[in-house]
Amino acid sequence: MIRVGINGYGTIGKRVADAVRAQPDMEVCGVGKVRPDYVAVNAAEAGYPLYAIDGEYAAQFHEAAIEVAGTVDELVAESDVMIDATPAGIGAENRPLYERHDTPALFQGGEDATVAEVSFNSRANFEEAADADYARVVSCNTTGLSRLVAPLSETCGIEKVRATLVRRGGDPDQTSRGPINDVLPDPVTIPSHHGPDVQTVFPELSVETIGLTVPTTMMHVHAVNVTLESEPDDEAEIRDLLAAEDRILLIPGYANMDGTGALKDMALDAGRPRGDIWENAVWEESVTLSGRDLYCLQAIHQESDVVPENVDAVRALTGHLSGAESRALTNETLGIGFERFQTRREQAADRTAAD
Template structure:
């Protein structure tokens, strides 16, 4: 039996999750929601994906444009086993009552508070915690990136300090900024450190800035060690960590621009770089401190996590079986 999946919110994350679900042999994409008949709605239809209005209040927009929808969100909820909520941050918590009423399981994204779901999720760190659960939150792109690399270093970590340099807007977004400024998050810690702690129990403080770029986020990670580790050990650990790739400046990876070009060269859909990119040269051990720099493709790193979360919620596979299956279907390198 295939799990029937709906996606509420066919935007940056939603369209990628819908695509990823459609690549799984144990899942069926039943439909997606939109609030308006824009080019994304027409493209979904061309791809054969049923488009539902995100609520009755949006129906007149579709009617006016002569765009035939398959129904409304409530109709979609009647046909699915699980809904992936990829609506703008904070909206998922409001939608939860609809999902409860319809009796469908739901996955929320990192824009929601941890309390919206029963568990905050990063597959390689805590897959088992989501087994059989009804409500799971895939943490934000930055939190996913931090958790992927920190979870495999846990035995060495006394305290983590990380600085997050965040992209200002996604490439398809012409409304956000800044265009010519650097915006600090003056609340310390930024939400990322406490968010990592919803997945793994480590000491961590984070600070964050927004800078004028659309391509990726970059993290500067500094770790106080509680037991010795060498640079070679860390390289070895990351080389053996799924969804983490090492890149070398010496091979031309000077910035996020070349990382995205690498994803383009792989002919990845939407130039997705699902893997967290760690600069190999940046991995340094000085006394009892470990340093490294990593980059996160904000539009795509959480996509495989959504797929694995579905398998965990329906107890369809164990952790490594699911991760391997998802990786293979999306061409994730390791």
């Protein structure tokens, strides 16, 4: 049983905690939390021991009638692996703390790649983290692009990836982020930093990206072009290739999921915790071939797509399961894959063939 401590219990940390708890080979030692807000109340209700940064913050918890189990330093001491889910930049500041306790740790994609020996995506490079003490789970956008790149690269070869990332402005609870009525070139310089970040996972890949930020909170949307090395027979070959990926959802045309709002609504209907969409959501109708140029549109849930990647990364660091074994276990325990649409996709194809 791997004892996992989670430092930082915000958008990512609280989801990772629930995902770790669902694993048969892991347990949550506790979570590090700065303030006694509603997120802390819900952590306490969920039964996670709460660790405060120091005595001053602990007093605030006391006033709000939320019990504290100790300090973050104590949490690190008790954990086999730490998952750092603190805000971007804080993870690097925390690394000496994990080193002092000789505790392996995961960092998130908001950190610079230099924070760890390896930048991690479970589908693409699980095995590279096997000998590492520190790994960085790449960002939501890089995770989304890596999942798309991996099968295309293996099957057809990739000459070049060009992607426009239309990014959400903030998460639903972030009331002071923007823009509220603008489309921001973000960054205005081209290519954006996202391409080089994908190269931390695929060092040989030719990839250039453009970033924009828009006034939404639900999901990012990527407009992707992949120039393949070899031309597929037809679009159906690519659609089937993507449909076979366990962390890609092909959105069927009949289902009327015309935007990210409907996608989130569907996930809530399906009983997903927090309405999370751990998979890349690729609109099947957008998958288009023009010679060797492949195009598609995919939505990426910035709050949750890295969650299964963090779970797999814990196993990569500890080394007791292979990548395929870990992904299968993570997928099964969390319920990844909208089988309801995949099954009907096949049935509907059969009915069409029978007509």
